[in-house]
Amino acid sequence: MNVKTQFQLSLMMFLEFFIWGGWFVTLGTFLGKNLEATGAQSAMAFSTQSWGAIIAPFIIGLIADRYFNAEKILGILHLVGAVLLYQMAHTTDFGAFYPYVLGYMILYMPTLALVNSVSFNQMSDPGKQFPFVRVFGTIGWIIAGSLISFFAWDSDQGVKDGLLSNTFLMTAGASALLGIFSFTLPKTPPKVDKNEKVSVSDMLGLEALKLLKDKNFLFFFIASILICIPLAFYYQNTSPFLTEIGVENSTFKMSFGQMSEVLFMLLLPFFFKRFGFKMTILAGMLAWTVRYLLFAYGDAGELAFMLIIGIALHGLCYDFFFVSGQIYTDTKAGEKYKSAAQGLITLATYGVGMLIGFWVAGEITDKFLAADETHDWQSIWTYPAFFALGVMALFVLFFKNEKIEYKDA
Template identity: 75%
Template sequence: MNKTIQFQLSLMMFLEFFIWGGWFVTMGIYLPNTLNTSGGETAMAYSTQSWGAIIAPFIIGLIADRFFNAERILGILHIIGAVLMYQMANAEDFSSFYPYVLGYMIIYMPTLALVNSVSFNQMKDPAKEFSFVRVFGTIGWIVAGLVISYIFHWDSEEGIANGMLKNTFLMTAIASAILGVFSFTLPKTPPKVDKDQKINIGDIIGIDAIKLLKNKNFLFFFLSSILICIPLAFYYQHAGQFLGEVGMPDPAAKMTIGQISEVLFMLLLPFFFKKFGFKKTLLVGMLAWTVRYVLFAYGNAGELTFTLLIGIALHGICYDFFFVSGQIYTDSKAGEKFKSAAQGLITLATYGLGMLIGFYVAGKITDANVISEGQHNWKNIWIFPAIFASAVLLLFGIFFKNEKIEYKK
């Protein structure tokens, strides 16, 4: 691949995930401390990711894939996103904040597919080339956390008390505007299908892959994927708030340990597949969720700080060993005809349905464990996802029969 194009794609990925990591992690700290939200309201804000994931396939399938170049619609969406992010920064209460975050996630989630489309269109061998571009996205997420904690100190006790986390939205708005303008300079990625071609809604949302559920093994995997997203939502929604509340310094920077670990375990994933097989790899991923939440429940920001840091570092195993492994398994079961439909079905089930339920449950449990204003019984909160993840682990271990991944022709 041309070095100039590789640089453009790498910068695109860097900005794409710098934007997401620049506000999503610390929103759980910002909302209760600045806008005085309840756990239920914080859950509503985070659940916008699920609504975005549900709506995204329609934006891509009905608009981006049919009428406009991917790089152009990517630019337009990020420019609109910059305006919405600016409005989020200036919202004075949750009722005015929520419509903007909902609108933002509806237009942001489709960009995750668009950046992949732009990248793949320039690659002769995506299996070899894509990882060297995509890794800059993870680096962007890490840099966002480090900038928030170590350069501007917005998530310090003083910064939180003075409402400085508002600046994370302004920083993201600037980055979104930059990516929006930059997108128009990216290599041309024309529509994939003729605009006059008949629309198949089943292909767009993955309904055509429903027949895969006739396979009992895939059905158990599918149900487990939905269920494991419930404890996952606790981490996304409340980990930052938890670290800030227990006195962990620079929580945004500490959370980037999870992304660093994600890169490491992504590289180790092929070894685990070969050594232990698919089922054991997924079981290790599920076990990591249980261990992480037990560490959170019984750790503290004092002499047991290391337990919290280990819990964050387990993110690589939690995410890669289950979700990335699951994407590979789904791809192998689907065959050429239903690859896109199957991935769409899994995305709707996990980031859509599973996370939507998870955010709601996490908000309810957090509200039920308020000790005083700004203080929660975090031990009780984290025990629930620990038990839930262990139950999913047990059910998957019993009902899923081990099988070798073989790609269908």
């Protein structure tokens, strides 16, 4: 891969995740403060990510894989997305906002697969080359959060002045830029003959359901869905929580979670080889419980370090469970069901699991809303902490240890 191509792919990844991190992280605060949305309404907004994940395989399977170059579809989706982000910035009530965010996420979620497709098509050794491209996505997410805090859009005064709407304008510009830039990317033609029949089960990876006959994989599959319930609490509630209790530069501080992803990704091979798959997964689950207990009992004053540690645990929570899970799934599936199995796990987690999780998080958040519009955050965070602990206990009991060879996911 030449230097020009690597630069193009790296910039593509940077913009792709700059866009997502530039509005999604502060969405909960925007909904509560700008649109006066309830917890249930916030859950509806966040659930658009899940609906996008469920619909994405149809867009990829029916259009991208069969009729048009991936880079051209990527460009069109981001150009239309820029218009929707601009419209979201100018909404003043939830009823007007929801159709825009739903439409946007249905368009955005397929682009996550498209940027990977464009990248892999240019690589002779993806296992070695892809991480050096993908890391720019993480950098993009971090810089987006840093800019929001630098401009003080997430500060107490900035939130009161409605400045969080600027996040949508910023990312609309980035989306338009990526949309135009996408047409200059290396050509990535369709991989499937447009006359070849593709079934719904092929697109959703449902043929991998045969793997559920394996009791260990079945329980891992169930645990993957269940652990997404506490994960949804993090995405939906962390920004409103930090803003409400008075943490300054909260969006920048939340980017510590993405920074830790890089660190724990480097530690994962050692931990996986030394302790095995089951212990790696359990470490990730335990981190969920510890994180939410730190959120429950930390504060913006002397105990602010507890909140920072909780945020920094994101890398351990995510990498040790989800990346390890991708490796485990790849190993169990074999060559025949490799792609189908990964698609099924993605559908189960970002689709079904997060959909349930956002709804549960919204209901519990509304339950602990006081008359003065503040929340009993200690009670709210206790729920996902003990739920994650329960999933971990079930995993200890029902998942039998098995030796899995580590391979880079």
